[in-house]
Amino acid sequence: MPAQGILCVPGHLPAPLPHPRRQCRVSAVAVTAAPPSVQRRVTHSMPPEKEEVFRSLQGWAARSLLPLLKPVDDCWQPTDFLPDSSSETFEHEVRELRARAAALPDEFFVVLVGDMVTEEALPTYQTMINTLDGVRDETGASACPWAVWTRAWTAEENRHGDVLNKYMYLSGRVDMRAVERTVQHLIGSGMDPRTENNPYLGFVYTSFQERATAVSHGNTARLARARGDGVLARVCGTIAADEKRHETAYGRIVEQLLRLDPDGAVLAIADMMRKRITMPAHLMHDGRDMDLFEHFASVAQRLGVYTARDYTDIVEFLVKRWKLETLEAGLSGEGRRARDFVCGLAPRMRRAAERAADRAKKDEPRKVNFSWIYDREVVL
Numbered sequence: 001m002p003a004q005g006i007l008c009v010p011g012h013l014p015a016p017l018p019h020p021r022r023q024c025r026v027s028a029v030a031v032t033a034a035p036p037s038v039q040r041r042v043t044h045s046m047p048p049e050k051e052e053v054f055r056s057l058q059g060w061a062a063r064s065l066l067p068l069l070k071p072v073d074d075c076w077q078p079t080d081f082l083p084d085s086s087s088e089t090f091e092h093e094v095r096e097l098r099a100r101a102a103a104l105p106d107e108f109f110v111v112l113v114g115d116m117v118t119e120e121a122l123p124t125y126q127t128m129i130n131t132l133d134g135v136r137d138e139t140g141a142s143a144c145p146w147a148v149w150t151r152a153w154t155a156e157e158n159r160h161g162d163v164l165n166k167y168m169y170l171s172g173r174v175d176m177r178a179v180e181r182t183v184q185h186l187i188g189s190g191m192d193p194r195t196e197n198n199p200y201l202g203f204v205y206t207s208f209q210e211r212a213t214a215v216s217h218g219n220t221a222r223l224a225r226a227r228g229d230g231v232l233a234r235v236c237g238t239i240a241a242d243e244k245r246h247e248t249a250y251g252r253i254v255e256q257l258l259r260l261d262p263d264g265a266v267l268a269i270a271d272m273m274r275k276r277i278t279m280p281a282h283l284m285h286d287g288r289d290m291d292l293f294e295h296f297a298s299v300a301q302r303l304g305v306y307t308a309r310d311y312t313d314i315v316e317f318l319v320k321r322w323k324l325e326t327l328e329a330g331l332s333g334e335g336r337r338a339r340d341f342v343c344g345l346a347p348r349m350r351r352a353a354e355r356a357a358d359r360a361k362k363d364e365p366r367k368v369n370f371s372w373i374y375d376r377e378v379v380l
Contacts, residue, residue: 044133045196051134053260054146054199060256061145068249069152078163081235083170094170100229101171106373108223109173111305113182113372114296115216116168118281119161120183124191125280126154129206132199153246160239167232178371182286189283194275200268203253208277210247211314214240216306223303251321258322262330269324270338273315273345286371295368298380308353316346 083093129150130136137147168174195201221236257265284293300306319325325343367377 042196046133046198054134057256058145064252065149065249068245076238078159078166081163082166097170098172101173104227106376107299107378109373110299110370110378111303113174113179116161116164117182121186122157124187131197132202133197135199163235174372175374178286185287186281186284191280193278200264201272203250204269204272207250207254208314210243210250214243215310219305263332263335266335266339270342273342299378312346312349319343
C-alpha cells in the first residue's frame with residue numbers, strides 16, 4: 001500500500017457527511033522535530049454490531065483474499081535484481097549499476113528516494129490496519145483470515161523498500177544517512193489517514209492507496225527505462241505488479257461490503273472522498289525540512305510520477321469498479337446523496353486540477369535543496 005501516493009487534489013471539497021461518532025482528544029509527544037498534529041480525531045466510529053459483518057466474511061476472506069498471496073518460494077526477492085555479493089563479478093556488477101545510475105537526474109532520485117522512504121515505513125502501515133475494529137490481529141499470530149492476510153501482505157510489501165534501499169546504497173547517488181534519518185523520523189511520526197478504527201473507512205483507504213502506489217511505481221519504471229536503466233525499470237515495474245494484486249484484494253473487500261451493507265459502504269466511500277485520501281508519508285520530514293513531503297510531492301507532480309490527474313483517475317476507476325452509478329438497492333436517502341456525491345466527484349476534480357495547473361504555469365520556478373541528494377537543488 002504505502003508508497004507513493006503523493007498529492008492531495010487541489011480544490012475545496014464539502015464537509016463530511018454528518019453522522020454520530022465518539023470523539024476524543026489526542027496529543028502527540030514531540031520526541032523529535034515533527035509537523036504539528038491535529039488535536040481532535042474521531043475514533044471507533046463503526047457501531048459494535050457491525051463487527052458481525054466482518055465475522056461473517058471470514059470464510060469468504062479465506063477463499064477470495066488469501067489465494068491472492070503468493071507462496072514465499074514463488075515470490076521474487078531483492079537479491080534477484082541486485083549484484084551477487086558472493087560472485088567474483090560482484091565489483092563489476094556494482095560498477096555497471098553505478099554507470100546506469102549516473103545517467104539518472106537528481107530530480108528522479110528525489111522521487112525514487114521518496115517512494116523508498118514511504119515503503120520503508122511499513123511498520124506504521126501494519127499498525128494502522130491493526131487499529132481497525134473487527135479485523136485486527138488480536139494475538140500477533142492469529143489464524144483468523146483477516147490477520148493472516150495482514151501479516152502476509154506486510155511480508156510481501158517488505159521486499160519493496162528493501163530492494164530500493166539496496167539499489168540506492170550501491171548507486172552512490174544519494175546521501176544514505178540523510179535518507180535513513182528520514183525513514184526513522186517518518187516511522188516515529190506515524191500516519192493519520194482518518195480511518196477512525198473503522199474497517200469500512202480503512203478498506204476504502206487501502207483500495208485507493210494501493211492503486212496510487214501501483215501508478216507511481218509504474219511511472220517511475222517508465223522514467224528509468226527512458227533513461228537507460230532497464231534493471232531499475234524492472235524493479236519498479238515488479239513492485240507495481242505487487243501493488244495491483246494487493247489493490248485487487250482490498251477492492252474485493254469493499255465490493256463485499258457494498259453487497260452486504262450498501263448504505264454503510266457507500267457512506268464510508270463518500271466520507272473518505274470528502275476528507276480526501278491522506279497519503280501514507282504525509283508526516284515525512286528529515287529533521288530539517290518540515291515541508292519535505294510537499295516538496296517531494298511537487299517534484300513527483302512535475303515529473304508525471306503521481307499527479308492530481310492520477311488521483312482523479314483513481315476516483316473514477318473505483319466508481320466504475322464498484323458500480324456505484326447503478327447502485328440502488330438498500331440505500332437510504334442519505335446513502336443516495338452520498339452515492340451521487342461520489343459519482344459526480346471526478347469531473348469537479350478535473351476542473352479544479354485544470355485551474356490549479358493554469359495558476360502554476362504563471363508561478364516563477366522555485367528550487368529547493370534536498371538533503372537526500374547532498375543538498376543539491378531541484379526545481380519543484
